[in-house]
Amino acid sequence: MxxxxxxxxxxxxxxxxxxxxxxxxxxxxxxxxxxxxxxxxxxxxxLPVPVQPEPQPDAPLKGIRTALRKKRILTAAAAVLAVLCAVVLVFWMGSLSTPVTAEEAGIWLYNKKEDGANLCVLEVQGENVRLETEGGFSWGKEYITVRAMRYTFPGLHAALTKLTGSEIVSTEIAVSRTQVLAVECADGTRYYSGGQQVERFIAGENPDGTVRYGYGTEEQYGHDFKKG
Structure with a gap:
């Protein structure tokens, strides 16, 4: 066998x-x-015999090209991410600010004539303090509201506001003598009109039920109006 x-x-x-x-x-x-x-x-x-593919002479080169392509993509993505982070950081630094008290702001009020108009000018003299207009400025408004803020990086903030076309904050603001200027500070809101600081009083009620305010000194309005 x-x-x-x-x-x-x-x-x-x-x-x-x-x-x-x-x-x-x-x-x-x-x-x-x-x-x-x-x-x-x-x-x-x-049984079928497995056929081994013929080795390609440029296979190592293809692997190198693929690795280089991936590296370039990762490098470009990292660069874009770094630029975005830098832009966000710059805008964040430019917006860093804190409200200040009226004393820290160093508020100074004076009158001046410009082009025949009597203006009331409010200026802040505190270090790095700026007046930030709320809602934009218009001569047609009855009152203008600004905030007294101290910017951590005032130069950077001013550059960014110019770059974005937004209203530039300033160390002073001028209004007509008939407009009321409300300055929001960390220790409260102060009102200015006619070249002097005034008080806000509750002067009555509007037809729609909302409160109507008046602005002036206690001598002007008397003591019959409740301070608002």
Missing amino acids: KLDCEVIRDLLPLYAEHMASPASTALVEEHLQECEACRAELEQMQ
Whole structure:
């Protein structure tokens, strides 16, 4: 049996490729019916042989190009992120401010004539203190509201307001003598009209139920009006 198996296994490659003679084929098939080991050997021969792809000569170059491309993308993304962070940081620094008291603001009020108009000018003399207009300025408004703020980086804030086209805060603001100027400070709101500091009084009620205010000195309005 051992000799028969050795002979048959020598014939198996030819048999598997259908190249054996009829006599050899008959001999192999007769043996395979009885020998499990030779059948297993034949099945192993008939298994498909995996084909290894031919190595591409430029494969290493492609890998290098891919790595360089990824590196460039990451570098560009990092640069864009850094620029965005820098812009956000600059705007944040430019908006850093804190309200100040009237004493810290160093409020100074004076009158002047300009182009024939009598103006009331309010100026702040505190270090890095600016007057920030609320809601924009208009000569047609009955009253103007400003905030006395100290900017941590006044130069940067002024540059950003010019860059964005927003209203530039200043150390002074001029209104007509008929307008009321409300200056919001950390220790309360002060009102100015006609070149002097005035008080706000509750002067009555509007037709829609809202409170109507008047501005002046206690001597002007008397003591019949409740201070607002």
